[in-house]
Each structure stands twice: as structure tokens, then as C-alpha cells.
Amino acid sequence: MNPFQQLVLYLLAAAFLQNMVLSAGFGSSTMLRIVRRPGDIPLFSGLLGIFSLLTVLIAYPIDLLIKVDPFTKLVRPLIMVTIAAVLYIAMSLLLKKKLPPVYRRLRRLLPLAAFNNVVVGVALVVNHQFALTLPGAVGLSLGSSLGFFLLSVLTAEAREKTDNPDVPQAFRGLPVTLVYLGILALAVMGFTSGFSFI
Numbered sequence: 001m002n003p004f005q006q007l008v009l010y011l012l013a014a015a016f017l018q019n020m021v022l023s024a025g026f027g028s029s030t031m032l033r034i035v036r037r038p039g040d041i042p043l044f045s046g047l048l049g050i051f052s053l054l055t056v057l058i059a060y061p062i063d064l065l066i067k068v069d070p071f072t073k074l075v076r077p078l079i080m081v082t083i084a085a086v087l088y089i090a091m092s093l094l095l096k097k098k099l100p101p102v103y104r105r106l107r108r109l110l111p112l113a114a115f116n117n118v119v120v121g122v123a124l125v126v127n128h129q130f131a132l133t134l135p136g137a138v139g140l141s142l143g144s145s146l147g148f149f150l151l152s153v154l155t156a157e158a159r160e161k162t163d164n165p166d167v168p169q170a171f172r173g174l175p176v177t178l179v180y181l182g183i184l185a186l187a188v189m190g191f192t193s194g195f196s197f198i
Contacts, residue, residue, distance in 0.1 A: 003135035010132070010139030011146065030116045031148065032177065035156040040109060041149065047106065047113035049145030051087055055117055056141040058083050060134055081115075088114035155181065 001009070034044050062079060066072050092110055095103035132140065155177060162176045171179070 003133065006133060007135040007139035007142075010136045011143035013140075013143060028181070030112055031152050031155065032174070034112075035152055035159060038153075038156040041152045041156060043106065044109050044113055045145055045149035045152065047109055048117060048148055049142055051084065051091075051114050051117040052141040052145050053138060054087055055080065055083050056137045058087075060137050084114050084117055151184075154184065 034040055059080060066075075088111060091114070092103070095106065095110075158180045159177055162180070163172070167176055
């Protein structure tokens with residue numbers, strides 16, 4: 001399989017079949033927070049994709065250098081958080097200095113995207129459970145961000161549709177959204193069979 005096919009395969013699998021939010025709950029609290037303002041969904045998902053891609057591109061060579069042993073498994077999350085922090089600081093400084101209007105618009109979303117990238121755990125999954133090539137890792141990171149975007153749009157739409165007087169008072173808001181996400185997770189899980197990235 002050529003590198004482009006591998007990138008597309010993992011992108012589509014992560015976006016549609018193995019959605020990290022639905023299958024493991026990674027990033028679900030952030031997603032529920034973002035869907036309150038549907039206009040922020042594309043911005044946040046784009047930022048998440050950028051941070052996720054950059055983290056994978058930085059972490060992939062590091063993963064190849066370090067050996068897999070019990071100590072490495074303890075250190076890897078610290079490495080991922082450090083990478084996310086450095087990327088957040090670099091992106092904030094770059095935007096603040098070069099594009100102040102863009103920075104003002106994205107200021108509150110930057111930390112959420114940078115550190116939700118660690119929560120989504122794409123870089124932690126890459127080369128941890130099974131070995132991926134760099135195109136596969138890039139596809140996984142972009143696909144996870146695309147899956148986050150699609151799920152956020154679906155959840156925002158569901159929140160809008162379920163905000164009506166026919167829904168019992170006790171189920172309005174978060175409870176009906178969680179029931180909706182549970183049903184959606186069961187539907188998506190039917191497509192994945194036994195395969196899992198996590």
C-alpha cells in the first residue's frame with residue numbers, strides 16, 4: 001500500500017469508523033462545551049487538526065528513537081504534554097505578534113485545542129498499540145480531527161432539535177444529549193466490529 005493510500009485509509013477509519021470521542025470518550029467534555037456555540041465548531045476543529053498534526057509530526061520521530069519498555073510508557077504522556085505546551089506557546093506568540101486580530105478571535109480556543117489534542121490522545125495511540133508509518137499516523141491525526149468536527153456538528157444539530165417542549169423537563173439539555181451520543185456510539189460501534197485504535 002502506498003503512503004497516500006495509507007493516509008486516506010487511516011483518515012477515513014478514524015473519522016467515520018473509530019471516532020475517538022464515541023469509542024472512548026476522549027474529548028467528550030470539550031465537545032459538549034464547544035457545541036454550545038456552533039460557530040466555534042469549525043475553528044476549534046481546525047485548530048485541533050493543526051495541533052494534532054504537529055504533535056504527531058514531532059512525536060513520531062521521538063517514538064522511533066525511544067525504546068518500548070515500562071519506563072518509556074510512564075514518560076510518553078509527559079513528552080506529549082510537553083510537546084502540546086510548546087506548540088501552544090509557539091502558536092500563541094506567533095499569532096499575537098504576526099496576526100493580532102486572528103489571535104483575539106482564537107485566544108480562548110487555543111488552550112482548549114492544544115491540550116484537548118493530548119486528551120484526544122492521537123499521539124499517544126500512534127506506535128503504542130500497533131506500529132504505524134508516518135502517513136498512517138498523519139491520517140489518524142487528521143481523521144480524528146475530522147471525526148471530532150462531524151460529531152460536533154451532529155451534536156449541535158441534535159441539541160437544537162431536542163430543545164422543544166415535547167422533551168420532558170428532566171431530560172432537556174445535557175441528559176438528552178448524552179442519550180443521543182450513546183445511541184450514536186452504539187450505531188458507530190456496529191461498523192467497527194472488533195477493530196480498535198485504542
